[in-house]
Amino acid sequence: MRFSPSRLATLLLAIVWALPAHAIEVHAVRLWAGPDSTRVVLDLSGSAPHSLLVLKNPDRVVLDVSARLASGSRAPPGAGVIKQVRLGRRPSGDLRIVFDLSRPIRAKSFLASPNDRYGYRLVIDFGSPTSEDTPVKVEHARPQARDLIIAIDAGHGGEDPGAIGKNGTREKDVVLAIARVLAQRVDAEPGMKAVLTRNGDYFVPLRDRMRRARAQQADLFVSIHADSIRDRSVDGSSVYILSQRGATDEAARWLAERENASDLIGGVSLEDKDDVLASVLLDLSQSASLSASQAAAEHVLHQLNLVGEIRKPLVQQARFVVLKSPDIPSMLVETAYISNPQEEQRLRGAAHQAKLAAAIHQGLREYFYSDPPAGTRIAQLAAGTTRPALAAGDSGG
Numbered sequence: 001m002r003f004s005p006s007r008l009a010t011l012l013l014a015i016v017w018a019l020p021a022h023a024i025e026v027h028a029v030r031l032w033a034g035p036d037s038t039r040v041v042l043d044l045s046g047s048a049p050h051s052l053l054v055l056k057n058p059d060r061v062v063l064d065v066s067a068r069l070a071s072g073s074r075a076p077p078g079a080g081v082i083k084q085v086r087l088g089r090r091p092s093g094d095l096r097i098v099f100d101l102s103r104p105i106r107a108k109s110f111l112a113s114p115n116d117r118y119g120y121r122l123v124i125d126f127g128s129p130t131s132e133d134t135p136v137k138v139e140h141a142r143p144q145a146r147d148l149i150i151a152i153d154a155g156h157g158g159e160d161p162g163a164i165g166k167n168g169t170r171e172k173d174v175v176l177a178i179a180r181v182l183a184q185r186v187d188a189e190p191g192m193k194a195v196l197t198r199n200g201d202y203f204v205p206l207r208d209r210m211r212r213a214r215a216q217q218a219d220l221f222v223s224i225h226a227d228s229i230r231d232r233s234v235d236g237s238s239v240y241i242l243s244q245r246g247a248t249d250e251a252a253r254w255l256a257e258r259e260n261a262s263d264l265i266g267g268v269s270l271e272d273k274d275d276v277l278a279s280v281l282l283d284l285s286q287s288a289s290l291s292a293s294q295a296a297a298e299h300v301l302h303q304l305n306l307v308g309e310i311r312k313p314l315v316q317q318a319r320f321v322v323l324k325s326p327d328i329p330s331m332l333v334e335t336a337y338i339s340n341p342q343e344e345q346r347l348r349g350a351a352h353q354a355k356l357a358a359a360i361h362q363g364l365r366e367y368f369y370s371d372p373p374a375g376t377r378i379a380q381l382a383a384g385t386t387r388p389a390l391a392a393g394d395s396g397g
């Protein structure tokens, strides 16, 4: 039997009429708890109107979405400021989600557009995901010989898994492990102190990462990643710094584009979109720290070369958003290719993670000892001026 066009149209119309009122489905409700904010992400089959209501006594947030819950979807367990997540349905058929809170907190929501990894997502942030809203303590007075502050940035996190290996290893997990070991090593080094831009599985917008480093008055910013490429035979470490002009080569440009997409995948809120002027000013004041970045990156690349393969013998340059911090020498280390099955396997192991962390630490150490910032304990140690206090009366030469 064949349908004429008009019969087909009638049939299609009948199918559309037969669909339930809420054709949009919520496939999953996910939750990421960070130290400053807790983020809930709803995966939607399409764009759906929603409303958010913050209520007191008890503290809770009520979310109504003009969509229905896909069968099998369940509420995630509470975490962070959220004690409990309750799913329900309004008489209209709309999905209602109630978040029971442990304390009063601000909540805001936005719809994230589809990207190459996810479809429509409704994002609800509890607390402030950006440090612009977070009071940041800035130390003004510093002791006579201060510690060097190393900001260690584990790439990706939460909603953004980064690259994924053939066997399912996620970049966000291995780079956090490496970052934590590196932080331990830096903290164990006299005259150095580490700060992690994220210390858990949650999303931090790219510009927030450097804002956090600046708020801590970091002397250096190192972002840790694990690259991926279609050709699974490619392996080795690479070290990148920011380029103001353009990328060293096509591969570097593509990499920067992939890493810069983190905000899109993580679902950055519209309020996080920095004005263009601010970023231009940042670029202008960046040049002073670029030569320092280059020198530090060369030391790190050299050390990585001693413990394993390196992809390129020179420090590469590209336009990485996460490196655009004025006056803080910054580098991005692609520790390995997670797309290479052997490197993926090694990256999972604590021994190799420790090896990579040790190489990065040693590179930073050599850089700072070769060119220590004035007023730091490292400067004293490098000059050999730190000596035990003289005993009373022992003033002779």
Ligand SMILES: [Zn+2]
Binding pocket: 155, 156, 162, 163, 171, 224, 225, 226, 227, 259
């Ligand atoms: Zn990455």
